Amino acid sequence: MSQAASQPPVQRAFFHPGGFAKLDAKPLSDAQRLRWLIGMFARMELRSLTSKLTAISFPLGAFAGAAVIALLTRIPQLMEMLGDDRRVFVTDKAMPILFGMNLLTAFLQTTIWVAPVIASDVQSGALLLYFSRPLRRRDYLLARLLAATLVTWAELASAAVLLVLVQMASFGIALDGGTTLGGLLFWTLLALGEVLVSLFVAAAISAVALGCSSLARSANGAPLLFVGVLLGSVPLALVLGNIGGGGPLWQAFNLTQGLNAVHGLLMALLSPQPLTDGLVTKAVVGTLLWTGLAAGSWQLLVRLLRNPPMGKGRA
Amino acid sequence: MASSLATLQAVSKRFGEVEALRGVTMTLPTGVVGLLGPNGAGKSTLFRLMLGLDRADSGDIRVLDLPLPDEAVRVRGLIGYMPEDDSLFPDMTATEQVVHAAQLSGVPAIDATPRAHQALDLVGLTDNRYRKANGFSLGQRQRLRLAMALCHGPQLLIVDEPTAGLDPDGRAQMLALLAEIAKQGASVLLSTHILADVEAICSYVVLMTRGQVSFAGPMARFRAASGGPSFRLRPTGDVAKLLGVLTARGIAATLQDGEVLVQLPSDRVGELWQACADAGVGVSGLKPAEEDMASAFMRHVQNAGNLDAQRLL
DSSP states (O other): OOHHHHSOHHHHHHEETTEEOOOSSOOOOHHHHHHHHHHHHHHHHTOSHHHHHHHHHHHHHHHHHHHHHHHHHHOHHHHHHHTTOHHHIIIIIIHHHHHHHHHHHHHHHHHHHTTTHHHHHHHHTHHHHHHTSSOOHHHHHHHHHHHHHHHHHHHHHHHHHHHHHHHHHHHOSSOTTOOHHHHHHHHHHHHHHHHHHHHHHHHHHHHHHHHHHHHHOSTTHHHHHHHHHHHHHHHHHHHHHHHHTOSHHHHTTSHHHHHHHHHHHHHHHHSSSOOOHHHHHHHHHHHHHHHHHHHHHHHHHHHHHHSOOOSTTOO | OOSOSEEEEEEEEEETTEEEEEEEEEEEOSSEEEEEOOTTSSHHHHHHHHTTSSOOSEEEEEETTEEETTTHHHHHHHEEEEOSSOOOOTTOBHHHHHHHHHHHTTOOHHHHHHHHHHHHHHTTOGGGTTSBGGGOOHHHHHHHHHHHHHTTOOSEEEEESTTTTOOHHHHHHHHHHHHHHHHTTOEEEEEOSOHHHHHHHOSEEEEEETTEEEEEEEHHHHHBOSSSOEEEEEEESOHHHHHHHHHHTTOEEEEETTEEEEEOOGGGHHHHHHHHHHHTOEEEEEEEOBOOHHHHHHHHHHHTTOTTHHHHO
């Protein structure tokens, strides 16, 4: 009997004479591994039932909006009330309301599923499991950020695009007596703008939420800190407004308002209504504030992972 | 296959005021190497440096012939690491944990799942493969972490306290697994406080104390009795006469359990035969004398200046 045949089946499969059985396929390259890691982290975020329910709630808002619009278009009196202001209805009512609702859901989702992940990896010892593998710390961080951004972006953008499509189907491509080409351009720019704003929002809140892990360093503390940052910005904006004499500049320090202003600016660009100076200021300050917070959070995470608490005594 | 597991040249590492490693120089051969030492001796720091998780303040490190930290990522692909603490990915079944670990090590998805099942079979977790690891016993968790460490087929398996907290049966199973893995061609670097574990499977021993290597060499040399090489001789005939002849020749000899323990350099073993002939004593057995592991450990630690060695056992 040969040596291989005398071994138990498991060992025959796992070991070859002189070492472990060779892999059948070529090992993953660094780029492939990063892509796999992003997908894996995204799947982990959507793993639990509650996170799936939260994800479903994004298009629910769009469905509700679609139902209202479908109802509107079937009631002639209401359509008459809208008159020639359908574009205003789209840019100043429907899309901002959906964005506001989804922003709150995105905050909730990020607080629960994104803010604690890195702190949780430290506490569970998973960080050591990641870093003892052929993985760069930068790749881990990038994968965490991109996975969180991807999930939030997909949820925000899909809901917005869904509502855009429903409105286009309900109101027709050509709006307010305009040309088909002009209408097509409007709907395309609206959808594209929503996708881009969603990307900015998703990336910014994901980075800030992840950054809370590096400051709080506990899976329970990080979400609380993130909520604290969001809620704390409200009185901060009021105080700064009082000191600075009020105005849109200080209103943008309310982080929720800052993001709403960024979305509002996009809508204003597509709306027939005139653009207000205050909105531009708020949107610019909001963008700068969130970009600064995201960049700061990234630096904090890089610093945390430069010498991360791993192994014995990490708690 | 690499010529040695690792080569360290004057490696030092400091954490603030604490000097974790002080000019460590050694070459670890392939095979099963036991790393012994009291808490704070620098074993974990050594592992972190070998995995490229930390950078040495000074000195050169090569692991599997690759220089660190330049080739840290490549080195980590060739190593399987089973950490001491209870590190697992949260909320995953045993199979998912191992698949996850394999893919992190670069195993493509097509291979990762079958290899995960094979690794779980190998460590004896076949019946628990679809259970979440949160509900595993300590022994099951240790075996799961071993499966995660070896699923990608590493050249070197670094295991940190693999038998800590296991019952005697679990400990024996874990050691048998490590011995089997080594037999199949992978090298194993085992860090433990349990001397019997090192004795059971290691062929080479490294003893660290206070950030320095107190001893590095084959197991037989580690256990060689103190006071230089010595022999245990089983005489047939007048033992008292033999002791007298040996003493007259200036050779230290004592009677112990019916055997004569002789302290003599190995190149002078001919004198022993001559003494036996002079005393008219036959020899039914002669072998190098060895200490038990505990005595050898205490002696080496005490030689390194740690007089409280008894407390460490």
